[in-house]
Amino acid sequence: MKLLLAFTLLFASHLLWCQAQPSDSKKTADVDYLQQAAKTSVFVYDGAAKPCKPPMPGDHVLPIGSAFIISIEDATSPVAPRFWDFLITAEHVIHGRSAIVLRFNRSEGKGKVCVDVPLERSGPNQNLFAPSDESTDVVAINLPNTPADADLITITYSWIMDEDGLKKYDLKVGTGVFTVGYLFGYAGESQNYPVTKFGKVSVLTDEKWFLSDRGSYENAYLVELQNVPGLSGAPLLAYGEEFKMNPLRFRSIPPVLIGVVKDVLLVQNEKAALRRNLEQPLIKWGF
Helix, strand or coil, X not given: CEEEEEECCCCCCCHHHHCCXXXXXXCECXXXXXXXXXXXXXXXXXXXXXXXXXXCCCCCCCCCEEEEEEEEECCCXXXXXXXXXXXXXCHHHHCCCCEEEEEEEEHXXXXXXXXXXXXXXXXXXXXXXXXXXXXXXXXXXXXXXXXXXXXXXXXXXXXXXXXXXXXXXXXXXXXXXXXXXXXXXXXXXXXXXXXXXXXXXXXXXCCEEXXXXXXXXXXXXXXXXXXXXXXXXXXXXXXXXXXXXXXXXXXXXXXXXXXXECCEEECCCCCCCCXXXXXXXXXXXXX
């Protein structure tokens, strides 16, 4: 069975970057695009969970969702380049929580490493930022420090597409996409084992049409993917090679980020309401 996923637009304010703290530079995903994509995946757990400790027999500590990290270069740094690191996920993944735990793979296949992240939504220690439009299901969480031994690839700011970027790269209905993140029910015990799912953009619209569980209508684009429960918060990236017309040519789509997994639309039968586990997008933030 195939599920339809959607993604919408997100604009954040300049305040998001002004209140955060830069972190050390990480590797950026600029080579081996598809093969290395799994290294962008971060598993998100409840703040009380201990996902890096050996589980009790028969006990499996499972993530609450997926995430990834974007890096933005600090142009004011007078010395070596430094970067702002932000964890990106769907708001409903962390809604109402005061803390989360992030689980990464260690470098060189040495297992897993976890980081506790308190969530501060206001005040001098604010690290969680959301758009002013509460119907937008995306958040950014500042990460001053990530494990030095994490096998992690961050996504650079230049990869993030806005509406002009979609037009520039001619990304539209039929464009190949993929997502990578937590497969519902199976995260891996010795390390993270993210799943990769492929599909195509199927609907583009500028209307607020999707009635989410958050209680409001939201902008959304629709993507057709294979079964994807558990991927809330995962990145949606353009992918593939295709023929284009006028002029007739063959091209490889460059590595660009166009969405964040939000929800799934599933038609159970002719009379059933649509069930949601859809996908909400991330685009370049204008500030």
